[in-house]
Amino acid sequence: MKKKHRKxxxxxxxxxxxxxxLFYLFIAGVFYFAAGEQLYWRESGxxxxxxxxxxxxxxxxxxxxxxxxFFCGMDRLQQVAVPxxxxxxKNSGTVTMQIYDETxxxxxxxxxxxxxxxTEGQLxxxxxDDRTIWHHTLSIRLSSDGKAxxxxxxxxxxxxxxxxxxxxxxxxxxxxxxxxxxxxxxxxWTGFHYFQIAGAGFLLLLGACCLLFYKKKYKKKSFLLNxxxxxxxxxFLIKQLVSRDFKIKYKRSVLGAxxxxxxxxxxxxxxxxxFSTIFKADIENxxxxxxxxxVLFNFFSESSNVAMYAISGNANLITKVxxxxxxxxxxxxxxxxxxxxxxxxxxxxxxxxxxxxxxKAWLLIPVDLVFLLMFCMGIALILSSILVFFRDIxxxxxxxxxxxxxATPVFYPETILPDGFxxxxxxxxMYQFIKCFRIIVMDGVSPxxxxxxxxxxxxxxxxxxxxxVFRKTQDKFIFYL
Amino acid sequence: xxxxxxxIDHVAICFRMSDDKVRTLKEFVIRLVTKKINFHEFWALQDxxxxxxxxDVLGIIGHNGAGKSTLLKVISGIMKPTxxxxxxxxxxxxxxxxxxxxxxxxxxxxxxxxxxxxxGYTEEFLLEKYDEIVAFSELGQFIEVPLRNYxxxxxxxxxxxxxxxxxxxxxxxxxxxxxxxxxxxxxxKKRMKELMxxxxxxxxxxxxxxxxxxMCNKVLWIEHGKMIAFGKTQEICDRYENKKGVTNEx
Numbered sequence: 036m037k038k039k040h041r042k043x044x045x046x047x048x049x050x051x052x053x054x055x056x057l058f059y060l061f062i063a064g065v066f067y068f069a070a071g072e073q074l075y076w077r078e079s080g081x082x083x084x085x086x087x088x089x090x091x092x093x094x095x096x097x098x099x100x101x102x103x104x105f106f107c108g109m110d111r112l113q114q115v116a117v118p119x120x121x122x123x124x125k126n127s128g129t130v131t132m133q134i135y136d137e138t139x140x141x142x143x144x145x146x147x148x149x150x151x152x153x154t155e156g157q158l159x160x161x162x163x164d165d166r167t168i169w170h171h172t173l174s175i176r177l178s179s180d181g182k183a184x185x186x187x188x189x190x191x192x193x194x195x196x197x198x199x200x201x202x203x204x205x206x207x208x209x210x211x212x213x214x215x216x217x218x219x220x221x222x223x224w225t226g227f228h229y230f231q232i233a234g235a236g237f238l239l240l241l242g243a244c245c246l247l248f249y250k251k252k253y254k255k256k257s258f259l260l261n262x263x264x265x266x267x268x269x270x271f272l273i274k275q276l277v278s279r280d281f282k283i284k285y286k287r288s289v290l291g292a293x294x295x296x297x298x299x300x301x302x303x304x305x306x307x308x309x310f311s312t313i314f315k316a317d318i319e320n321x322x323x324x325x326x327x328x329x330v331l332f333n334f335f336s337e338s339s340n341v342a343m344y345a346i347s348g349n350a351n352l353i354t355k356v357x358x359x360x361x362x363x364x365x366x367x368x369x370x371x372x373x374x375x376x377x378x379x380x381x382x383x384x385x386x387x388x389x390x391x392x393x394x395k396a397w398l399l400i401p402v403d404l405v406f407l408l409m410f411c412m413g414i415a416l417i418l419s420s421i422l423v424f425f426r427d428i429x430x431x432x433x434x435x436x437x438x439x440x441x442a443t444p445v446f447y448p449e450t451i452l453p454d455g456f457x458x459x460x461x462x463x464x465m466y467q468f469i470k471c472f473r474i475i476v477m478d479g480v481s482p483x484x485x486x487x488x489x490x491x492x493x494x495x496x497x498x499x500x501x502x503x504v505f506r507k508t509q510d511k512f513i514f515y516l
Numbered sequence: 517x518x519x520x521x522x523x524i525d526h527v528a529i530c531f532r533m534s535d536d537k538v539r540t541l542k543e544f545v546i547r548l549v550t551k552k553i554n555f556h557e558f559w560a561l562q563d564x565x566x567x568x569x570x571x572d573v574l575g576i577i578g579h580n581g582a583g584k585s586t587l588l589k590v591i592s593g594i595m596k597p598t599x600x601x602x603x604x605x606x607x608x609x610x611x612x613x614x615x616x617x618x619x620x621x622x623x624x625x626x627x628x629x630x631x632x633x634x635x636g637y638t639e640e641f642l643l644e645k646y647d648e649i650v651a652f653s654e655l656g657q658f659i660e661v662p663l664r665n666y667x668x669x670x671x672x673x674x675x676x677x678x679x680x681x682x683x684x685x686x687x688x689x690x691x692x693x694x695x696x697x698x699x700x701x702x703x704x705k706k707r708m709k710e711l712m713x714x715x716x717x718x719x720x721x722x723x724x725x726x727x728x729x730x731m732c733n734k735v736l737w738i739e740h741g742k743m744i745a746f747g748k749t750q751e752i753c754d755r756y757e758n759k760k761g762v763t764n765e766x
Contacts, residue, residue, distance in 0.1 A: 275633040279619055286621050351616040356634055357593035427541040510596050514531060
């Protein structure tokens, strides 16, 4: 009789595989669409050290030409900018900036300004519309039709000379280096090979499905098949536990689940009042910056704090009923995840209220959240199993968590960190997830593929560590509860 | 012959006990450094071998600390045996002690779903049997009230109703047969008998020999983790009583 009930919503194996493959294709397609341009180009890592100009060149008058040749290790050039001085006087005439590709021997772009309108310290910006330059030697040529005593001049660093750059006045080599900035992009191979990569993933998945089919047919043991069977069997239990945790959290409070919505907003208000005077100037759209950090970090701290007690707190059940013990920490993290999803709402509303536009990149938010969820699961598995043997971990963890709160740029800009400390951000998992989220929401573009890879690597690593720690220790839980 | 449902083959459980549990890191490190971690082994079960056939009602008797509950835990898969092998065929439903699977802040209805899920029932099954559970528990309108407002008898009635609605292949009962008032006790005894006649295998731990004699057809007697005897109810119970009489006289 029971057997019949258990097979109520039965999808068979082949259908399941087909669904999985379709889902994969769908995700791959959406990802390609949403990530767009960022799959092909990223902000160039090639940095020309921007110089502090200490002198101005002679004024650009009567056909005087200032030229700077430099090597530009970028794939695409977007903009070249040169700071100029007006000598604090009225100037007249037209100043022209030309960008040449010396290697290829052609002009890339030019731009002109009326010197009347140029202000002191202004950056003359010449746009190149993403011209592809492939690591060529370029030159900037500045000239004007102004008269002596009525023309502007660019800044230069008189004592700096570089190997791969040449500075000249009227084609006569001169000492020093012109002050200028370049903005460009580098090509990434992921975009150009996206279909190969996605196709390889598809084939891999298909292969895995075939292997599982073979194993199933010949009744061989397989970890994945067991996992699928367990998931199907305990789906209802997980659902019940999650809904229990969620209901209990706000039971007997007047606002109930609305607190998940209001709470991050209130925390944001407090922190905004406290920190906005200090950091506001450094951060564009500080409200969204703050709120996104708070929401993601809260999810992490709450899930780790709740899930830590998942095993020891359910001791009376674990000693009475058999079920896979993974279910306890996993259900705790999932129920906190419901809170996270609710907190997303005020975050999105706040973002829209501050005038940020919704872009297709927002489709990538779930990707970041899934990585974060995997990471939190891993931490939850580790903490919950350690707590059974060493109760001290709860106190150690509270200190670690506080340290991590301050080490992660949640309410302050990362630029205030001293250089030595900033390097640690690379090893701070929460920072990666929050940064990825902020790029998507605040800049409206996808982060570069490397960041996804980093986030995925971190989350998978912690999930696997958590899984193995838990699996290794779970049989001993019962003796320590 | 009836099929074997539970096969216990030379099962032994060993607890490695340090003299007192080391639960903090500091304590652990200090003990490790001073080499004062000395575990002594405690065999909660040793060389237990028996087979339960389908439809058997097995009573387990023995003094406090004899290993009865440990044996049940091994059978239901909560503990893995240190040595030996346990084979069970069919789903095992434990009759939980008062409130272990319940959440006191949730209503009876929510608790039926939660507790049912914990016992491994499916959603469809629970929804189908929901009315039956409520009717059997005699809770009536209280089903929509949070459990913290129930009397302990009401909670137990609910627990019993959920555990026995399923006709499990193996039911584990750890001394909770006296549930609720006299009427409900009568009813629950009847339900147990129904289950047993329906082919459910029951493992039953009790200190009441009267209950054992009444319900069980086989008895396992363990003392200090070792099997003393396994066989027909009448014979084992008599021996147990005699032994008890002897020790009492001393």
